[in-house]
Amino acid sequence: MSMETGQQANNGEVYLLIEKIKNGDREAFVTMTRLYQRKVFALAYSFFRNKEDALDIVQETFLRVYQKIEQFKKGRNFQNWLLQITKNLCIDFYRKRQNKDHYLNEGMDISELNVRDPQAEETHNASDINRILSNCIKRLSEKQRMVFVMKQYNQLEYSEIAQILNVATGTVKSLHFKATQNLRTLASPYLGSQS
């Protein structure tokens, strides 16, 4: 995966930036945003598959970071803390949208979702597969989806995801397994001929 994530900063540099931000240094805030904006965007976009939504989440994430910067304790992994905020915002945003749009995914049995589309053709091109997979990922539960996109598109390790989600590493492993298995079940009617 070739994805620019900005130059990496070591913990010392990050803590220095945080101290400056606490003192109201605008340039430090801009530098911090520049360093992590791509990671935040990648997570939000993987979750929503919508550029505008992802950009809203990026802005809201850095607003929250600025508001909560006093709560950040030295010694913690800043990136994990930041992505934890992003994850919470994604879930909040998703739930609000779900209420608004009356999405039916939540709480629905997986077998109910696994219905072959009568309009579906036997063969699919690349853009069809993308669309199908996007829809299937959207149908995963919040946690499964979050673990899957963090692993698949943000290339985070299980231990990092565990810190962000505040769960055990074994739970992440289990959620990742269930997410992949459910995706296989959901997508098999469409991808069956190619598997």
Place this chain on the structure above:
Amino acid sequence: MKDCQKIRKDLVAFLYGELDQDDQMRIKAHLDVCSFCRDEAKELGFVQKESESLIPELSETMSSVDWETLPYKIADEVLKPEPAPDSPRLKKTWFFHVQPKWRPVFIGLLFGIIIGSLATSLVLRTPNLQVARSSELIFTSDFLEKADLEVARRDTLEYLEKSQYLLLDFVQSSSEEFTGMWTNEVALQKARDLLSKKKFINSQLDKFHMAKAKKICDQIEYLFYELTQISENLQPEDLKRIRDLIQERQLMLKIKLVKKELKNSEV
């Protein structure tokens, strides 16, 4: 078979290289000999591979974002001064953050409060319902009418009572006593006071149409008038004439009846 169940739970972690080296080797060895688990790994690997097809789309979208100016835009938004109380941002926080399904309830409540306030304001502004200021006493015309009637009733009752006593003295006294009594200035003064009183209650009797009381009061007035005129040269035949007049007209009885009637008609 027991091994297979255990292995399958680790297959995804194996495909993503998340297991330690020993576990990676253990699963690889199992897949070499177990075709069922190998097929399972192949299918899960297919999902992994196909999911990677979304990565170019992510990269393409990311390349369309202006990463250079975005941090400054965010900084402008985040570090801008506190919004004024009526700014759109603040408005958004109280109403738009309410779940859409509750918004009609909030709007209904708001309308209720506005209509209730207007109705209360309208009621309080109605003159008849205004509360009197503590320094003022406001009486209705009906109340004042009743008060006047009560005053007239009591004045008439007092006039009849005093007249009754005076006439009783006159009727029951002998000729000598009577002559002595009416030459006495006190009795004469009482009769004159009652004549003055009668002039005062005349307007009240007329105003409240107390016809029966007025008739008897007029007769008493006439009698006292006669007595005060002739008291100095009162002759026995005058005395008899006046006594006969009182008896003939049953004046004492009529006074008694009117008094009783007035007492019962207290307002």
